[in-house]
Amino acid sequence: MVRPTMEDVARRAGVSRALVSLVMHDSPKVSAPRRDAVLRAAEELGYSPHMMARSLASRTSTVLGVMVSDLRNAFFAEVVEGLDAAARDSGFELIINTGGRRASREQRALRSLLAFRPAGIALLSPVLPVKSIDAAASACPVVLVSRSTRLTNVDTINDDGEAGSALAVDHLVSLGHTAIVHFDGGSAANSTSRRRGYLAAMRKHGLRPEVIHSEHTDAAGAKAVAELLQHDELPTALVTGNDFNAIGAISALEDAGYDIPGDISVIGYDNTSLAALRHVSLTTIDQPRMEMGRLAAEALVQRIRGQRAEPVRQLLNPTLVTRATTTEPARRQR
Amino acid sequence: MVRPTMEDVARRAGVSRALVSLVMHDSPKVSAPRRDAVLRAAEELGYSPHMMARSLASRTSTVLGVMVSDLRNAFFAEVVEGLDAAARDSGFELIINTGGRRASREQRALRSLLAFRPAGIALLSPVLPVKSIDAAASACPVVLVSRSTRLTNVDTINDDGEAGSALAVDHLVSLGHTAIVHFDGGSAANSTSRRRGYLAAMRKHGLRPEVIHSEHTDAAGAKAVAELLQHDELPTALVTGNDFNAIGAISALEDAGYDIPGDISVIGYDNTSLAALRHVSLTTIDQPRMEMGRLAAEALVQRIRGQRAEPVRQLLNPTLVTRATTTEPARRQR
DNA sequence: TCTATTCTTTGGAGCGCTCTAATGCTGTAA
DNA sequence: TTACAGCATTAGAGCGCTCCAAAGAATAGA
Numbered sequence: 001m002v003r004p005t006m007e008d009v010a011r012r013a014g015v016s017r018a019l020v021s022l023v024m025h026d027s028p029k030v031s032a033p034r035r036d037a038v039l040r041a042a043e044e045l046g047y048s049p050h051m052m053a054r055s056l057a058s059r060t061s062t063v064l065g066v067m068v069s070d071l072r073n074a075f076f077a078e079v080v081e082g083l084d085a086a087a088r089d090s091g092f093e094l095i096i097n098t099g100g101r102r103a104s105r106e107q108r109a110l111r112s113l114l115a116f117r118p119a120g121i122a123l124l125s126p127v128l129p130v131k132s133i134d135a136a137a138s139a140c141p142v143v144l145v146s147r148s149t150r151l152t153n154v155d156t157i158n159d160d161g162e163a164g165s166a167l168a169v170d171h172l173v174s175l176g177h178t179a180i181v182h183f184d185g186g187s188a189a190n191s192t193s194r195r196r197g198y199l200a201a202m203r204k205h206g207l208r209p210e211v212i213h214s215e216h217t218d219a220a221g222a223k224a225v226a227e228l229l230q231h232d233e234l235p236t237a238l239v240t241g242n243d244f245n246a247i248g249a250i251s252a253l254e255d256a257g258y259d260i261p262g263d264i265s266v267i268g269y270d271n272t273s274l275a276a277l278r279h280v281s282l283t284t285i286d287q288p289r290m291e292m293g294r295l296a297a298e299a300l301v302q303r304i305r306g307q308r309a310e311p312v313r314q315l316l317n318p319t320l321v322t323r324a325t326t327t328e329p330a331r332r333q334r
Numbered sequence: 335m336v337r338p339t340m341e342d343v344a345r346r347a348g349v350s351r352a353l354v355s356l357v358m359h360d361s362p363k364v365s366a367p368r369r370d371a372v373l374r375a376a377e378e379l380g381y382s383p384h385m386m387a388r389s390l391a392s393r394t395s396t397v398l399g400v401m402v403s404d405l406r407n408a409f410f411a412e413v414v415e416g417l418d419a420a421a422r423d424s425g426f427e428l429i430i431n432t433g434g435r436r437a438s439r440e441q442r443a444l445r446s447l448l449a450f451r452p453a454g455i456a457l458l459s460p461v462l463p464v465k466s467i468d469a470a471a472s473a474c475p476v477v478l479v480s481r482s483t484r485l486t487n488v489d490t491i492n493d494d495g496e497a498g499s500a501l502a503v504d505h506l507v508s509l510g511h512t513a514i515v516h517f518d519g520g521s522a523a524n525s526t527s528r529r530r531g532y533l534a535a536m537r538k539h540g541l542r543p544e545v546i547h548s549e550h551t552d553a554a555g556a557k558a559v560a561e562l563l564q565h566d567e568l569p570t571a572l573v574t575g576n577d578f579n580a581i582g583a584i585s586a587l588e589d590a591g592y593d594i595p596g597d598i599s600v601i602g603y604d605n606t607s608l609a610a611l612r613h614v615s616l617t618t619i620d621q622p623r624m625e626m627g628r629l630a631a632e633a634l635v636q637r638i639r640g641q642r643a644e645p646v647r648q649l650l651n652p653t654l655v656t657r658a659t660t661t662e663p664a665r666r667q668r
Numbered sequence: 669t670c671t672a673t674t675c676t677t678t679g680g681a682g683c684g685c686t687c688t689a690a691t692g693c694t695g696t697a698a
Numbered sequence: 699t700t701a702c703a704g705c706a707t708t709a710g711a712g713c714g715c716t717c718c719a720a721a722g723a724a725t726a727g728a
Contacts, residue, residue, distance in 0.1 A: 095428065
């Protein structure tokens with residue numbers, strides 16, 4: 001388990017340790033014969049540089065710390081995937097920690113990330129207090145994904161939930177719908193902006209908005225439908241808080257004898273793998289999640305390289321993915 | 335961005351660096367007044383130990399390297415989640431890399447993991463040649479998840495695909511089914527053992543097996559149904575390769591006018607979040623993915639601590655999750 | 669030939685920490 | 699009084715590397 005060091009390589013190649021270091025960094029100021037000798041010796045010994053020692057000596061780091069609440073959530077998994085790809089392109093590695101959306105655990109996770117003296121830190125939808133974020137930002141560049149802040153030393157990458165909901169409403173209006181109800185996402189971080197976007201878009205079109213309180217689960221979607229069915233008149237379209245909620249709503253409506261989209265059009269949010277299934281074929285709003293990860297990594301790298309000091313505020317545009325759950329309103333409505 | 339060192343804390347507390355080190359490690363041989371002084375100084379300066387320096391000096395590591403092909407795949411995401419939880423419990427951090435199921439990229443990923451001199455490495459379903467795995471294992475403990483090996487210095491954690499398929503078949507047989515067809519998973523890593531389990535279980539019950547070649551996607555499931563519909567007689571039950579395939583098969587069957595489970599029972603594999611949706615409510619086979627991650631971490635930790643030298647070969651038992659897509663065969667079928 | 673100049677190579681200090689061996693300091697026994 | 703535990707504390711070497719200053723080697727110009 002004891003691996004060869006630079007010293008070993010140097011001895012075998014008959015050169016100094018410093019020269020080996022230069023070769024490992026592809027320095028142009030090494031003569032060809034020495035370079036070959038060093039590379040051969042390294043190869044023969046199976047030498048690979050010791051990142052920790054390198055970091056320590058050079059006072060630099062090639063590590064990006066990532067705090068994610070839960071990798072099982074496809075949203076985070078995809079953002080991390082984007083982060084990883086972009087980080088690798090810039091020569092960084094990811095060290096990942098989970099915070100479980102509990103401030104105390106996130107605090108711990110953040111501390112242990114900082115103990116690695118990473119070059120930068122990405123916090124995905126953290127529930128941490130601003131104070132902690134600020135403290136972290138004074139130690140290294142920090143980027144926030146799916147959370148905004150007014151801290152000027154921190155970058156943020158968010159999807160534009162308002163624009164997404166507006167996209168959904170516009171789509172339905174263009175199909176001829178006027179009675180459009182929103183099932184909101186309750187206490188979820190992204191539900192406020194989605195609701196706001198829905199309200200603004202309805203007002204823009206001169207329509208009367210109606211919000212039914214719900215959550216981001218299929219059971220909640222079904223429950224919201226039950227509430228909706230109490231009404232005298234049903235809407236012709238539903239803008240739900242996310243895909244799961246949409247699925248729950250759809251099956252509850254079908255159970256109640258309604259045809260989707262014949263009687264009611266339904267639109268989801270997130271474009272999860274679920275929505276794409278033939279069987280489901282849900283019209284939904286897609287957020288560029290991988291892209292968000294890439295942008296987060298790029299924001300960090302820029303700050304690390306000192307290329308920028310002003311904060312970046314990315315607000316990514318979602319897109320509409322039209323599938324089979326939306327169509328023109330039926331005649332009988334209005 | 336320049337953070338205080340142990341030296342700074344020592345100076346402020348009026349003690350030596352070594353004493354600070356002892357306090358940071360909760361050594362019992364430090365007097366109470368000194369301990370307090372050190373802790374106060376550390377607090378005031380916002381000191382936190384430098385992991386890299388600590389690793390270097392102590393020649394130990396608290397990092398576990400993880401190579402995963404793709405985090406967007408829920409299987410891996412959950413295994414990683416389990417790994418993370420167990421690693422944290424034992425005081426380790428994860429450093430994650432993606433290999434994309436391409437040997438060359440995995441090679442690179444492995445190399446950069448090894449550069450961190452991790453305490454151990456977990457490879458999730460790698461396509462790496464045995465040679466590379468063996469080389470890694472000579473540098474630090476290695477555990478393989480979803481891949482077997484005969485290397486004796488490497489631990490493996492696998493789910494028992496044969497047992498899972500047998501569970502599916504047994505369930506259907508106990509309901510009274512005899513005409514049971516398998517849609518297999520094609521070239522996927524886990525499909526061989528799942529198919530083998532199906533074949534063995536059918537034979538065990540004295541039934542005639544029939545395998546239709548398919549893939550792990552919903553489109554492939556639908557395509558396999560199209561093929562099935564050419565037959566004169568339909569089976570009364572389907573054992574599919576995974577949940578996506580099952581969903582595709584179900585919707586194709588429903589499109590063709592069949593009732594699920596009235597006419598045909600369908601059983602999935604993986605118990606994805608999909609299967610649990612009310613709307614889908616798919617009977618399926620659950621693999622303990624988080625558990626696999628935990629066990630992988632534990633296997634590593636045991637080897638790291640030198641508690642074990644013989645290889646571990648975990649074969650985890652899947653379980654049947656009964657939902658709404660399986661029932662007794664209809665009368666009309668014989 | 670000698671010096672000036674450029675190109676290679678090397679010694680060695682130091683990154684922040686750990687850990688061993690040695691020190692200082694009490695108190696107790698001889 | 700000295701000796702000797704026993705405990706708390708510290709000096710200092712060293713982990714594997716980087717990087718600066720300086721030395722050496724090679725070449726060019728005079």
